[in-house]
Amino acid sequence: MQLSDEDIVMIDDSLQHICRDLAEDVFARPEQTCEPSRFLAVLDLFVDQGFVNTTDDDGCGLWEGCEQAPQLALTLRNLTTIAKVSASLALSLHRSALALHLLRQLGESNIGEAHPCISLHGRHGIGRGELANWWCGQPVDEPLLQDVFDPDRVCSGVMHGQVRVLLAPVFTAGAMAWQLIRGEVRGSTSGHGLDELHDGAFESGQARTVQVPAHRAKALARDIWHREWLGLLAIQQGCVQQMMEMAQQFSALRFQGGRVIAGHPAVQIMLADMQAALTDVRIVLAGQALNESGFVDLLRARNRLHEGLALAANVAMQTFGGLGYMRDNGIEKRWRDVNHLRQQSGGALDMQLMSANWAFTRTTATGAHA
Amino acid sequence: MTTLDHIEGHVPLLHGLNPLQRIKELNALGRALTHYGPADLWEMDTASLPTALGHLRRRVRQFAQAHMAPNVRLLDEAEHARPGTLHPVARQLLIKAGRAGFMSNAVPAPLGAASLWDMRFSPAYRMAIQVEEMSAVCAGQMLLLSAHHLGLAPVLLSGDLNAMWRFIRPMHHDFMQGRPHLFAYAITEPTAGSDAEDGHGAHTNRPRVVAKAVPGGYRINGQKCYISGGDVARKVAVFAALEGEGFESWTCFMLDAGNPGMSARRTELKMGMRASSAAELTFEDAFVPEADVIGGLRKGWALNRATLNASRYPVAAMAVGIARRACELALNHALDTRLGGRPLISYQEVQLQLAQMVAETRTIRSLLWQQARGSQQARQSGACISKFMATDRAQAICEMGMALMAEHGTRTATGLEKLLRDIRLTRIFEGTNQINRLGLIEDMQTQLLARMAGEPIHISV
Numbered sequence: 069m070q071l072s073d074e075d076i077v078m079i080d081d082s083l084q085h086i087c088r089d090l091a092e093d094v095f096a097r098p099e100q101t102c103e104p105s106r107f108l109a110v111l112d113l114f115v116d117q118g119f120v121n122t123t124d125d126d127g128c129g130l131w132e133g134c135e136q137a138p139q140l141a142l143t144l145r146n147l148t149t150i151a152k153v154s155a156s157l158a159l160s161l162h163r164s165a166l167a168l169h170l171l172r173q174l175g176e177s178n179i180g181e182a183h184p185c186i187s188l189h190g191r192h193g194i195g196r197g198e199l200a201n202w203w204c205g206q207p208v209d210e211p212l213l214q215d216v217f218d219p220d221r222v223c224s225g226v227m228h229g230q231v232r233v234l235l236a237p238v239f240t241a242g243a244m245a246w247q248l249i250r251g252e253v254r255g256s257t258s259g260h261g262l263d264e265l266h267d268g269a270f271e272s273g274q275a276r277t278v279q280v281p282a283h284r285a286k287a288l289a290r291d292i293w294h295r296e297w298l299g300l301l302a303i304q305q306g307c308v309q310q311m312m313e314m315a316q317q318f319s320a321l322r323f324q325g326g327r328v329i330a331g332h333p334a335v336q337i338m339l340a341d342m343q344a345a346l347t348d349v350r351i352v353l354a355g356q357a358l359n360e361s362g363f364v365d366l367l368r369a370r371n372r373l374h375e376g377l378a379l380a381a382n383v384a385m386q387t388f389g390g391l392g393y394m395r396d397n398g399i400e401k402r403w404r405d406v407n408h409l410r411q412q413s414g415g416a417l418d419m420q421l422m423s424a425n426w427a428f429t430r431t432t433a434t435g436a437h438a
Numbered sequence: 439m440t441t442l443d444h445i446e447g448h449v450p451l452l453h454g455l456n457p458l459q460r461i462k463e464l465n466a467l468g469r470a471l472t473h474y475g476p477a478d479l480w481e482m483d484t485a486s487l488p489t490a491l492g493h494l495r496r497r498v499r500q501f502a503q504a505h506m507a508p509n510v511r512l513l514d515e516a517e518h519a520r521p522g523t524l525h526p527v528a529r530q531l532l533i534k535a536g537r538a539g540f541m542s543n544a545v546p547a548p549l550g551a552a553s554l555w556d557m558r559f560s561p562a563y564r565m566a567i568q569v570e571e572m573s574a575v576c577a578g579q580m581l582l583l584s585a586h587h588l589g590l591a592p593v594l595l596s597g598d599l600n601a602m603w604r605f606i607r608p609m610h611h612d613f614m615q616g617r618p619h620l621f622a623y624a625i626t627e628p629t630a631g632s633d634a635e636d637g638h639g640a641h642t643n644r645p646r647v648v649a650k651a652v653p654g655g656y657r658i659n660g661q662k663c664y665i666s667g668g669d670v671a672r673k674v675a676v677f678a679a680l681e682g683e684g685f686e687s688w689t690c691f692m693l694d695a696g697n698p699g700m701s702a703r704r705t706e707l708k709m710g711m712r713a714s715s716a717a718e719l720t721f722e723d724a725f726v727p728e729a730d731v732i733g734g735l736r737k738g739w740a741l742n743r744a745t746l747n748a749s750r751y752p753v754a755a756m757a758v759g760i761a762r763r764a765c766e767l768a769l770n771h772a773l774d775t776r777l778g779g780r781p782l783i784s785y786q787e788v789q790l791q792l793a794q795m796v797a798e799t800r801t802i803r804s805l806l807w808q809q810a811r812g813s814q815q816a817r818q819s820g821a822c823i824s825k826f827m828a829t830d831r832a833q834a835i836c837e838m839g840m841a842l843m844a845e846h847g848t849r850t851a852t853g854l855e856k857l858l859r860d861i862r863l864t865r866i867f868e869g870t871n872q873i874n875r876l877g878l879i880e881d882m883q884t885q886l887l888a889r890m891a892g893e894p895i896h897i898s899v
Contacts, residue, residue, distance in 0.1 A: 099707050192777050193844035196785065212778030224845070260840075260848040260855035267849050324632050326642025334872040378837070385862070389631045389870055390664045390716075393863055395707040400862075404709070407840070407858060408848045416841040417787050 071128055076142055079128060082117065083149055091153045099395035101263040102154075104229050108183075111160055111228070115182050119146065120165045122182050124172070130165035131295055144302040144353050151306025155405035156264035158306060160185075160228050162299040167235050170292055174246060174278045184233040187225030187270070188296050188413040190216030195239075197421025199293075200367070202244075203286055204426060213239040219247060219277060224269045226262055226412065229253050234270045237289065238277060244289045249275045261404030294363045296413045297370055298356060304377045304409050305349045307402045311384035312342040314399060319387055329387070338383035345376035368423045374410040381406040446784030479800065480762075490556060491567050498540065498571035505534050510576045513713035514856055521669040521702040521717060528582055528713055529618065535583050536613025540568065541620075542606070544587050545594060549606045551614070561587075561594070562748040562821075563810040566755040570803070573759025574766075577860035578713030580759070584752060585666035585714060589621025591745040592675050592690045596733030604729075605673060605692060622671035624662040624719055625742055631664075633685075634677075635746060635869040636876065640739070645679035647721060649689060655727040658691060658699065661720050664867070668717035669702035671695060676721070677738045688738030691726045699724025710859030743818070746868060750821035751810045753868045757832035758806055760861045761799040764832075764839040767854050768795060771843050791842050795835050802828040819881040826871040829864040836861050 071079075094102055094110055102110075114120055121129035130146060133139040143165075151158035160183070167184035171177045188194065195216040202208045217239035225234065234249045251273040259267030280288055316339060319330035329335045352369050356362045381403045385392035392399040414422065444450040452459060461472050477485075484492045509527050516525050524532070535541050539551030544561040546552045556564065565587060572580035590609070593601050612619035625634045627646050633639035647660030658678050668674055672695050680687040693700050699722050706716040733741050769792060772783040782788050806828055809820035836858045840847035847854045865871050879886075885897050 189845050192775060192782070192846065196777075196787070209778060215776075215778045226845075258850050260850070260858065323629065323643075325636070325639040334876075382833075382862075386865065386870060386872070390626070390866055393709050393866055395709060400709040403862070404859070407837075407855075411840060411845050411848050415844040415847075417791060418844065421787060 070136065071133070071139060071142065075128065076138065079142065080145070080149075083119070083146055086113070086117065087149055087153045090157075095154045095157075097396070098398035098401045102156075104264075107157070107160075107228060107264050108230050110157060111164070111183055114150075114157075114161055115164075120161055120168065120182075122168060124177055130161060131169045131299075132165075134295070140298075140356065141354075144298060144356075147299055147302040148306035148309065151303040152310040154264070155303055155307050155402070155409065156228075156262045158303045159226065159262065159300075159409070160265065162303065163227070163296075166292065166295055166299065167233070169295070170235055170246065170288075171248075173288055173291075174248075174280070176248060176278060179233055179248070181233045183228070183231060184235065185225065185227040185231040186235040186292075186296075187223055187227075188237065188293060189225070190237070190239075191218060191221045192216060193418040194293075194414040194422075196418055197423075197425035199289075200422040200425035203290055206425070208242070210239075210242060217244070219275075222269050223247070223249060223272065224267075226259065226265050226267045226408070227253060227270070228265050229256055231270070237292075243280075243282060244285050245277050245279045247275050247277050249273075251275075259408055261401070261406070261408035263401065263404075267408075290363060293413065294366065297366055298353065300409050300412055301349060301353065301366075301370070301373060304374070304406050305346060305353070307406050307409075308342065308346060308377050308380045308384070311381055311399055311402050312339070312346065315339060315342065315384045315387040318391075335387055338387055341383050342380040345373075345380035348376050349373050364426060367419070367426060370414075371416050371419045371423075374416070377406055378410060445789075446780065447786055447789065479796070483800075483803065487567070488559070491559060491564065494564060495567050495571060497538075498568050499574075501535070501538055501540065502572050502575040505531055506572065506575045506579045509579070509713075510853070510856075511850075513576070513578055514710075516712070518707060519705070519715065521705045521715070524618075524670050525713075528579070531579060531582070532618040532620070533616045536618060537616055539614070540583065541586060541613045542610035543568075544590060545602070545606055545610065549602055550610045560748075560810070560813040560816065562751040562813040562816050563807075565752045566806055566810045569752040569755040570759040570762070573756045574762045575759075576713065577756055577760055577857075578711040580756065581666060581711045581714035584756075585622065586620045586671070587752070588623040588666070588745065588749050589671060589673065589675050591623070591748055592732050592738075592741040593692070595741055595744045595748070596690070596737070598733055601692075601732055609673070618672075620667055620671040620673075622665055622668040622674045622717075623745070624665045624668060624674050624676045626662060626664045628661055628663050632870060632873045634742070636873050637743075637880065640685035643685065645685055645688070647676070647678045648681050649678040649691065649726070650681040652725070655725055655730070656691065658693075658721040658724040658726060661718065663718045664706065664716045665719055666714055666716055666867075668719050669705055669715050674700070674719065675732065676700075676719075677742055678721075680735065685739060687736045688742065689735050690732040690738045690741050692730045692732055693724060693726060697724050697726075709862065710856065711863050744816070747816040747818050747821045748813065750825040750868050750874070751806065751813060751816070753864055754802070754806045754810075754824035754828035757828040757861060757864050758799065758803045760857050760864075761795075761802065761828075761832035761835040764836045764854060764857050765792070765795045765799050767852065767857075768792060768839040768842045771846070771852070775846075788842060791838055795838050795842075798831050798835050802831050817881065819878050822869075822874040822877040822881070825868060826865075826874040829861065830871060833858070833861045833865065 121127035130143045147158050163185045164183050167186040195213045198209050198213050217237050219238040223236045236247045238245050238247050249272045251271045253266045254269040254271040256266050257268035319335050322329045385399050385403050449455045484495050542550035543552045546554045546557050593605050609619045630643050633643040649656040649658045674693045676691045676693050677688050701720050702717040704718050775782040806824045809824045839854050
């Protein structure tokens with residue numbers, strides 16, 4: 069579906085309206101974790117409003133029509149806007165929409181679940197840099213990828229407690245397939261951030277592997293990881309943007325050393341660091357289209373962008389002094405969320421090797437390496 | 439269990455190219471100059487300390503393992519305690535630490551648990567040794583035990599033997615008898631955070647906790663916030679300005695917890711270090727007799743700054759302890775996790791990450807010990823440098839540990855995410871790290887001004 073400018077303005081307005089209400093109501097108390105039933109009701113609201121399209125019809129939900137740059141930009145902007153209110157909510161919606169997108173690609177869209185989820189790490193990370201080798205057609209450490217994406221592993225991830233269908237990659241015989249797992253979260257274990265979500269094992273009741281034709285497997289996997297990394301970045305951007313706005317407001321009010329703290333270079337530098345990190349992310353996201361160079365740019369830039377956002381989250385907290393450390397302030401929750409998100413679907417060590425392997429295979433292929 | 443003879447990428451221990459092996463083959467003098475045993479790095483550092491401090495380090499480590507380690511998650515995840523109440527487990531810890539002498543060993547006998555011989559080493563140095571060991575197990579429990587020493591500091595630094603006898607000796611006696619007798623230190627005000635720790639800031643601010651002279655003493659009004667252990671302390675060292683005067687008139691008053699004019703109405707919901715409370719204290723005509731003024735009128739600012747000069751070393755030690763724990767967790771994870779049929783540690787990028795973490799941890803410990811060793815008259819620059827460098831780098835070390843563990847690092851059960859929550863506080867309290875950086879320059883001011891005035895001096899660092 070091709071969206072007109074008017075459609076986009078209407079969607080933006082509608083989302084702003086919903087988010088404002090949620091910020092004042094459901095997520096108004098950062099020190100109190102949103103009740104699971106209430107959280108689910110909010111997810112349902114977004115589905116009802118079409119932000120996650122659970123039907124086979126074309127819509128304008130997250131990750132729909134993202135081959136078109138305006139629609140990709142809309143998805144990223146929506147995730148950022150939702151994350152300003154709640155990163156847990158944004159992540160849940162992002163992964164539901166991504167799972168539904170994948171299901172459509174696999175011809176499995178009729179699963180009867182409004183909130184499927186997807187987990188893109190394996191037993192430990194995403195297999196060092198081996199996915200990059202596989203994507204580039206270079207020799208792959210197959211035992212390693214098979215171990216990391218073992219079909220018999222206990223799948224885990226960050227998800228809300230009501231998830232009943234989980235999609236996860238599996239790697240066997242040199243190919244990537246997708247496991248469609250029906251089950252439920254095991255216990256409810258908390259994590260560093262994303263307080264509303266479970267971070268741990270997903271108990272498999274029934275699992276089925278959906279194979280992908282060899283000629284599509286690599287492109288599909290790359291597309292899914294690409295969208296996941298973009299989504300995570302957009303969500304972190306929302307967290308940090310909200311932190312920056314809070315820090316700017318606070319620093320214009322708080323007196324220290326005889327003037328508002330925004331008048332001190334120490335604080336000005338911190339505010340500038342936040343802006344710089346957000347600018348870096350904005351530039352990368354703006355330049356993204358779902359093509360090969362967009363993917364590689366993101367793969368290479370991801371660690372640096374995460375570092376910048378983590379620094380921004382840190383200085384936002386620092387601006388508040390002791391107040392920033394307290395749970396009723398809202399800064400610390402977002403700080404934890406940013407830390408948590410940067411470990412998802414490929415942490416810093418894996419991304420370093422992914423980037424290195426990609427560069428290595430390319431230079432080898434062009435003969436530059438020799 | 440399989441016995442391995444080498445880690446991937448390194449020659450086996452008995453290989454002809456293993457340096458430890460080959461050094462053994464040198465002649466006696468050569469061996470004397472070069473040979474070293476495979477003792478772990480903690481042992482090596484402990485052995486490098488003067489005997490008394492090495493002994494202290496081992497004792498505290500043993501204590502922390504026995505009495506703090508079993509309750510790390512329990513106290514971190516416990517329901518927020520009402521102001522003035524202690525979790526029973528925390529209370530037991532205080533009793534055990536008191537009996538072991540760890541609550542009064544900043545002070546020599548007969549006032550405290552340290553010997554006169556121990557006083558060869560500054561209290562800041564000894565506390566730094568103690569605090570690292572406790573933090574390496576649980577920074578929250580450490581803070582519960584250590585914030586108390588901050589409350590004792592103005593009494594000690596005042597040089598007033600009478601005050602020491604009246605306040606410190608009963609504290610020591612009570613703790614040794616198994617009766618917790620905590621002190622707290624109250625400087626921060628809702629409108630004065632950094633300004634309570636920086637001369638220029640204080641000069642431009644107006645103190646809101648004020649003491650009014652009345653017959654026989656003073657009446658204090660106002661509010662203090664973020665006071666570690668302030669709601670459970672028996673004594674609170676409260677810094678207040680004299681009526682109509684600025685921060686220059688700050689005076690330290692020792693208030694008893696039973697003072698009807700002092701109340702702890704709330705404690706903060708902190709992100710980390712949850713085993714220790716941070717209280718908001720309200721003073722409503724709280725009467726303090728003249729005798730309970732510490733160090734004399736208008737001596738509070740000096741006592742405050744001298745206290746911070748000493749207390750920033752233990753804060754740096756908190757960071758070293760937390761960083762060390764991050765290294766230990768990451769190492770264990772790398773040894774216990776297998777990936778592609780090999781232990782995680784066999785991958786070179788993992789070894790590089792671990793090496794960086796270990797090196798940075800030992801770097802900040804070296805800095806701290808080197809600075810703290812000369813802290814009998816604790817200098818502001820040394821304290822500030824130790825504090826901001828150690829805490830900044832320790833957070834980076836925790837982040838490296840989390841990255842090494844990938845998605846496992848964010849899970850509460852692994853223990854690493856708690857370290858990240860805990861370490862974050864150390865960059866904020868005892869003066870934000872920005873204030874500590876400026877404190878370094880403030881401390882160099884005499885030299886800098888002389889140079890600017892044209893004196894032919896060479897400033898070196």
